[in-house]
Amino acid sequence: MNPDAEGGGVALAIAMDWVPDPLIPIGLLVSLAIYLRGWASLHRQAPEHFGTGRLVAFAAGLLTIGLAIGSPLDAFADQLLQAHMAQHWLLMMVAPPLLWLGSPQIAMLRGLPASWRRIGLGPFLAWPALQRLQRFVTHPLFAWPAFVGSTWIWHTPKLYELALSSRGWHQTEHVFFLGTALLFWWPVIQPWPSRSAWPRWAMIPYLLLAAVQNTFFAALFTFSDQVFYPRYNAVPSLFGNTALADQSAAGAFLWVASGLVLLPTVALLVVGLLGPATAPPTRTRRPRLPTHTTFDALRIPLLGKLLRSGAFRRTLQLACFGVALAVILDGFVGPQASAASNLAGVLPWTWWRGLVVLGLFAAGSLFCMACPFTLSRGIAKRLLGAQRSWPAALRNKWLAAGLLVAFFAAVEGLGVWSSPAATAWLLVAYFVFAFVLDGLFEGAVFCKYVCPAGQFQFTQAALSPLEVQALDDGTCRDCRTTDCLRGNESRPGCATDLLMPAKRGNWDCTLCLDCVRACPHDNIGLIAVTPGRDLLGDPPRSSLGRLSTRLDVAAITWILFVAAFANAAAMAAPVAGFFQGFVQPSGSPGTSAGIATAAALVGIPLLGLVGLGRASRFLGKIRAPWSEIAARHSLALLPLGFSMWLAHYGLHLYTGWRSAGTAIERVALDLRSETVAPSIDWSMAMAQGGTPGLLSLEIGILGLGLVGSLYAHWRIAHSLQPLAGPAARSAILWGTFCLAFYCFGVWVLAQPMMMRGTLL
Amino acid sequence: MISRPAFGGAFALFAALLLLPSASAADAGLLRLSEQSGPYRISVFSDPTPLRSDTASLDILVSRRSDGRPLRPAEVWVMIDFAGAAGPAPTQRFRATRRPGGLVYEVTLPEAPAGPVKFTIEVTGATGTATVGFVAEVAKAEAFWRREALALSVPPVGIALFALHQHLARRMGRRRQQ
Numbered sequence: 001m002n003p004d005a006e007g008g009g010v011a012l013a014i015a016m017d018w019v020p021d022p023l024i025p026i027g028l029l030v031s032l033a034i035y036l037r038g039w040a041s042l043h044r045q046a047p048e049h050f051g052t053g054r055l056v057a058f059a060a061g062l063l064t065i066g067l068a069i070g071s072p073l074d075a076f077a078d079q080l081l082q083a084h085m086a087q088h089w090l091l092m093m094v095a096p097p098l099l100w101l102g103s104p105q106i107a108m109l110r111g112l113p114a115s116w117r118r119i120g121l122g123p124f125l126a127w128p129a130l131q132r133l134q135r136f137v138t139h140p141l142f143a144w145p146a147f148v149g150s151t152w153i154w155h156t157p158k159l160y161e162l163a164l165s166s167r168g169w170h171q172t173e174h175v176f177f178l179g180t181a182l183l184f185w186w187p188v189i190q191p192w193p194s195r196s197a198w199p200r201w202a203m204i205p206y207l208l209l210a211a212v213q214n215t216f217f218a219a220l221f222t223f224s225d226q227v228f229y230p231r232y233n234a235v236p237s238l239f240g241n242t243a244l245a246d247q248s249a250a251g252a253f254l255w256v257a258s259g260l261v262l263l264p265t266v267a268l269l270v271v272g273l274l275g276p277a278t279a280p281p282t283r284t285r286r287p288r289l290p291t292h293t294t295f296d297a298l299r300i301p302l303l304g305k306l307l308r309s310g311a312f313r314r315t316l317q318l319a320c321f322g323v324a325l326a327v328i329l330d331g332f333v334g335p336q337a338s339a340a341s342n343l344a345g346v347l348p349w350t351w352w353r354g355l356v357v358l359g360l361f362a363a364g365s366l367f368c369m370a371c372p373f374t375l376s377r378g379i380a381k382r383l384l385g386a387q388r389s390w391p392a393a394l395r396n397k398w399l400a401a402g403l404l405v406a407f408f409a410a411v412e413g414l415g416v417w418s419s420p421a422a423t424a425w426l427l428v429a430y431f432v433f434a435f436v437l438d439g440l441f442e443g444a445v446f447c448k449y450v451c452p453a454g455q456f457q458f459t460q461a462a463l464s465p466l467e468v469q470a471l472d473d474g475t476c477r478d479c480r481t482t483d484c485l486r487g488n489e490s491r492p493g494c495a496t497d498l499l500m501p502a503k504r505g506n507w508d509c510t511l512c513l514d515c516v517r518a519c520p521h522d523n524i525g526l527i528a529v530t531p532g533r534d535l536l537g538d539p540p541r542s543s544l545g546r547l548s549t550r551l552d553v554a555a556i557t558w559i560l561f562v563a564a565f566a567n568a569a570a571m572a573a574p575v576a577g578f579f580q581g582f583v584q585p586s587g588s589p590g591t592s593a594g595i596a597t598a599a600a601l602v603g604i605p606l607l608g609l610v611g612l613g614r615a616s617r618f619l620g621k622i623r624a625p626w627s628e629i630a631a632r633h634s635l636a637l638l639p640l641g642f643s644m645w646l647a648h649y650g651l652h653l654y655t656g657w658r659s660a661g662t663a664i665e666r667v668a669l670d671l672r673s674e675t676v677a678p679s680i681d682w683s684m685a686m687a688q689g690g691t692p693g694l695l696s697l698e699i700g701i702l703g704l705g706l707v708g709s710l711y712a713h714w715r716i717a718h719s720l721q722p723l724a725g726p727a728a729r730s731a732i733l734w735g736t737f738c739l740a741f742y743c744f745g746v747w748v749l750a751q752p753m754m755m756r757g758t759l760l
Numbered sequence: 761m762i763s764r765p766a767f768g769g770a771f772a773l774f775a776a777l778l779l780l781p782s783a784s785a786a787d788a789g790l791l792r793l794s795e796q797s798g799p800y801r802i803s804v805f806s807d808p809t810p811l812r813s814d815t816a817s818l819d820i821l822v823s824r825r826s827d828g829r830p831l832r833p834a835e836v837w838v839m840i841d842f843a844g845a846a847g848p849a850p851t852q853r854f855r856a857t858r859r860p861g862g863l864v865y866e867v868t869l870p871e872a873p874a875g876p877v878k879f880t881i882e883v884t885g886a887t888g889t890a891t892v893g894f895v896a897e898v899a900k901a902e903a904f905w906r907r908e909a910l911a912l913s914v915p916p917v918g919i920a921l922f923a924l925h926q927h928l929a930r931r932m933g934r935r936r937q938q
Contacts, residue, residue: 696910
């Protein structure tokens with residue numbers, strides 16, 4: 001091993017090939033979003049306490065954490081003690097005071113939805129034991145020793161080497177550092193509106209003592225003539241430093257950098273104490289909660305105007321229509337052998353599916369809003385008359401349920417995903433059916449009763465954070481024209497027959513916003529709701545009635561729940577290998593996979609609805625019919641099912657998003673009639689794996705889905721049966737079923753995957 | 761004295777922030793060796809640390825000895841000698857490929873038995889061929905449940921918090937009645 005490695009190229013390689021962990025930016029952005037929501041409300045109400053400075057400080061604190069653990073600095077920590085110490089310094093000396101300066105405890109609480117605050121956090125906030133614990137751990141007599149002890153103990157050679165050699169212990173070390181540093185800085189910063197247990201002047205010796213121990217600590221590193229951590233002796237040094245020189249530099253850095261934080265803080269405290277005295281408030285004034293803050297996406301400047309505009313929706317539809325046309329053309333005339341080089345193999349199966357679930361998660365049925373299949377609805381109605389009524393026997397979701405089963409069975413059985421031509425035919429069929437049905441019949445019958453993709457959107461949008469709703473019920477009660485439903489001379493009404501005051505949730509809502517444009521009172525908004533709230537109650541809904549009486553809706557929910565797992569399982573190597581064993585002389589492995597998928601999508605929902613419905617009626621001693629019980633509980637499966645869709649399709653998009661570039665490049669070369677092979681980087685069409693934490697993120701998402709489903713089952717069971725014991729038995733029955741699917745889902749996610757839409 | 765809402769917010773903040781460092785798994789690997797050999801300087805990174813038999817990968821940076829610039833294109837092969845452990849064929853040969861847009865060549869190693877493993881890296885470029893090598897200890901594969909403990913803990917933690925919530929809510933209700 002050569003100790004005098006020239007660091008430049010190696011350091012550049014470390015920096016360039018460092019792979020970020022997706023959990024870190026996600027966690028930071030979620031924290032910032034919650035804070036920002038609360039800060040905006042408090043800033044309006046109490047600007048003297050929540051100025052821009054607090055927001056800047058908090059954001060800077062989060063950014064510092066991101067820099068410490070979510071930047072290449074983390075990668076250098078294995079090679080250089082200096083980098084590792086810089087990381088610890090950022091986590092212990094910079095991020096915590098900045099975070100507390102943002103007074104996050106009030107702002108983040110305010111940033112949560114009111115119901116979460118009241119119902120979810122309320123009992124915890126009022127828990128005396130937790131309040132006592134909080135007072136104890138933030139007391140200077142606990143916080144100071146915890147901070148100093150954590151610093152010294154974790155830097156003993158044995159524990160430090162343990163952290164370097166084990167990711168789990170390294171993470172534990174960081175948790176300790178950040179946690180104890182937050183405690184240490186709490187009494188110093190005293191985030192508003194807290195009050196310190198000690199007088200203000202006591203913070204001066206508190207900080208000076210910390211500075212003194214820091215001097216001893218840093219001096220040990222700076223002046224020692226032996227390397228404390230053998231690991232740094234074993235790795236080739238960067239920038240020509242020996243391990244001992246690196247250690248000395250790390251000590252010097254800590255000495256100076258920590259001093260630069262601690263001593264100016266002491267100076268500021270002294271200045272504050274010597275300045276003009278201000279009368280201490282006799283009682284901390286708490287900001288009052290705003291009466292009612294409704295987030296309405298249609299009130300956002302520019303975006304709101306765009307969303308309200310019919311031209312904007314048509315532009316979106318036209319853009320999607322253009323993409324669909326390109327996919328169809330390439331599907332028919334492009335290469336068939338490798339789906340990863342064809343637009344029809346990449347855009348629908350990697351991009352569209354991923355974007356649909358992300359759109360549902362972030363907002364709602366965005367794809368329905370931009371749907372290209374309904375672009376020609378107006379022309380179709382003019383051409384074909386649209387005078388017929390949809391047959392009464394088909395005014396339900398059974399046809400759509402059958403089509404969903406057929407679609408998923410075809411995807412697996414016929415390998416539609418791997419055949420560009422089949423994908424193109426599927427899209428053509430969509431366009432033809434949408435045109436003919438919308439042209440022959442009144443309203444949007446294709447969306448409401450036929451479209452499998454639409455049913456996917458409607459059901460999963462029950463978990464979306466936005467909902468089209470009336471802003472003021474009183475205005476709707478006084479309304480005599482019901483333009484939102486019927487439309488008027490200039491604007492169409494709701495094509496799926498939803499009357500605004502009675503509309504609940506996102507069922508059957510295509511997010512076309514025709515109702516918004518038609519309402520003469522400007523009383524409809526796209527408002528923020530608690531995701532999943534719609535699953536818990538059973539109110540009468542416009543055009544749908546009570547969902548407890550709709551076994552067809554329950555069947556669709558079940559089919560999509562089972563399909564979430566079946567679709568992911570079909571990608572898993574052991575499952576694919578299992579079906580390979582069923583190859584018939586005249587058939588393909590796909591045939592048996594298709595039959596198995598269809599059987600699962602029909603059999604499990606049937607058994608589940610009847611079996612679990614009857615069993616929970618018996619266990620829960622519920623008087624309601626089993627069908628109502630099953631229909632109510634079916635909705636509670638949505639969180640777990642959606643989490644599987646999100647993990648599965650999110651993985652495809654994350655690992656295969658580059659493949660679109662390859663397919664587009666190939667099409668461009670085809671159009672110029674140039675030779676393809678030599679000039680395209682085919683490695684882009686391969687699934688990009690190797691991201692640390694990706695599997696953990698998928699399992700975590702699935703776990704959150706399970707928790708959501710269990711909660712929903714619990715609430716529904718208690719709404720059906722007021723007696724705690726029987727209700728719990730009923731909930732446990734459904735919970736066990738969900739747990740079984742969760743375990744199966746974890747197993748599926750942990751398997752090697754066939755990455756559809758890529759070369760792997 | 762700290763107000764109740766202050767504590768609640770702190771609780772939420774702690775929960776959110778303490779999870780962040782736990783998620784810190786980003787890594788460019790451990791620099792195992794950086795040597796001059798023939799016309800090149802070859803630097804080898806390994807991940808994870810320590811190498812585990814189920815998830816081991818090597819990243820190799822090849823730069824020209826003359827000016828230190830990364831060498832592209834190059835043919836990079838990794839020979840793995842499992843001589844120290846019983847198991848698969850004693851020596852296996854793998855071609856390392858360059859990550860799109862990256863500087864290094866990477867290779868994911870097959871499941872290897874735990875024990876000492878000798879790695880030999882052979883580089884062929886326009887100006888010649890060079891070989892370097894090192895021996896590393898490969899640790900046993902980490903059990904799945906242990907590797908994914910944090911993610912797997914989401915449901916039990918959620919259920920435990922909900923059970924505690926229900927208990928506290930009932931207690932609050934009883935106190936109000938009293």
